[in-house]
Amino acid sequence: MAVGEYVSVRSQNDIEDADKRIEIEHLLVDPEGELEELAHIYENRGLPKDLALQVAKHMHDRDPLEAHLRDELGQFEHTKAKPVQAAIASAISFTIGGFVPFLGAFAPSLGAKAWSIVLITLVGLVGTGIVSARTAGAPVFRTTLRIFVGGFIGMAITAGIGQIVHLSGI
Known part of the structure; x- marks a missing residue:
């Protein structure tokens, strides 16, 4: 990233x-x-x-x-944009963003892991939306909804592709 x-x-x-x-x-x-x-x-x-x-x-x-x-x-x-600064910000964001769903992997069973990952990720998306909106001075609901829906669609597409190719990340 x-x-x-x-x-x-x-x-x-x-x-x-x-x-x-x-x-x-x-x-x-x-x-x-x-x-x-x-x-x-x-x-x-x-x-x-x-x-x-x-x-x-x-x-x-x-x-x-x-x-x-x-x-x-x-x-x-x-x-003027600074490439190294952008890369560092991207790396930090990707690391933190990747850690959130990872927390769900500690659930006790396979089924619980899948649901935990999804739910924790959705909560993380809401948190990201709220923080982003407040940081930018943007409307909280609209910003949070956009991030939540975009993340949900991304997760659904990823899960759908996994189902099509019979591959699960869990």
Whole structure:
């Protein structure tokens, strides 16, 4: 999971880096066209044409690349994703998330193990939903329901595939 997260975030950064190289090339080849493009962006955001051109000129005098990355492409250096940080967060989340259903494996019988794993996992999904919602300041019920239903569907698909291939993880 962590490796997948690292690769995903690194790939996004690679795309942003490629966009940056393209923007540098455009600024070298056609600085006036890029100035007009930036002015048009500001005009589309509601500035009068003359003020949009004035702002674009000011931004081009200050740092044209930063202005285009920010206002044309939506890239901000301080919000760039960090692949290693994402991988670590994924590894921690996966480990904790995997531990919750594991608790059900301590039930005394095979049938009890299966039901314990399912019930403990569903309770864990509700807990995750509540914590996620409160952390993000989101509506608790809707967030918890989305996580619960998504997790339940994932479990049902996994169990269904296990039944089809006559394989059980317990």
